[in-house]
Amino acid sequence: MAPVKSDPSKVHESFERHRAxxxxxxxxxxxSRQLALAEAVLARHRVYLDKKYWILVRDAAMQRSASEAAHSLLASLRQRxxxxxxxxxxxESVFIELMKQSDLETRKVTAALIDDLSEGVTLIPQPTRVATEVAHFIHSQGGRSVYLLENLVWTKLSYVLGVQHPLSEAFDPAEMRVIQKAFFDHMWAVLFG
Known part of the structure; x- marks a missing residue:
């Protein structure tokens, strides 16, 4: 992953917004961020490419493929x-496969394609999806109000393997919460390339 360039004014704004x-x-x-993301994702046609198809479109992007179908698929996906x-x-399985690519050039091109075509959106990790489905079932059967399950499965690329938050006893709990939310904002915007 390339280093993320921080915009100091955005970082400051994020801290101030969370302090408020x-x-x-x-x-x-x-x-709240997950639900807003779900609204945007669910308004679109969702395409899931497995490793084979990411390689196919990557090779088309690199002009390594003579397949008209691969070039047509890539052009169509980019346009849509x-x-x-x-x-x-x-x-996470596609992410893990991307990290296994030993050729830095093809890994970078694949990462750039994922950035472009996914717009930084990913499914939450499989164990989290299972836990979410179980919790959703239990809560809904208990008569509790629950979100639609399809609203709870989306996240951003930085969290493809799960959500983690910084934690330090050096800060009081209120300031730690501000730091966690500002850090989350920063990571939410990170792409691969």
Whole structure:
């Protein structure tokens, strides 16, 4: 992954915004971002490419493929994503396969394609999806109000392997919550390339 360039004004704005809402926990904040993301994702046609198809479109992007079908698929996906009709989501299995690519050049091109076609959106990790489905079932059967399950499975690339928050006893709990939410904002915007 390339280093992320921080915009000091955005970092400052994020800290100030979160200081103004100390009553919002990190879990509530993450859920609100996840639900907003779900609304955007669910408005589009979702395409899931497995490793084979990411390699196919990568080779087309690198002009390594003579396959007209591969070039046509890549052009179509790029056009549909650019127009806001489609999004090509990844999961942790695709991410792990990307990290296994030993050739730095092809890994960079694949990562750039994932950035472009996924717009930084991924499924939450499989164990988290299973736990979410079980919790959703239990809560819904107990008569509790629950979000639609399809709203709870999306996240951003930085969290493809799960959500982690910084934690330090050097800060009081309120300031630690501000740091966690500002850090989350920063990581939410990170792409591969």
């Amino acid at each position: 809402s100390p009553e919002v926990s990190i879990d509530q904040y993450v859920r 994503v650019k127009s806001g009709k489609t999004i090509c989501l990844i999961s």
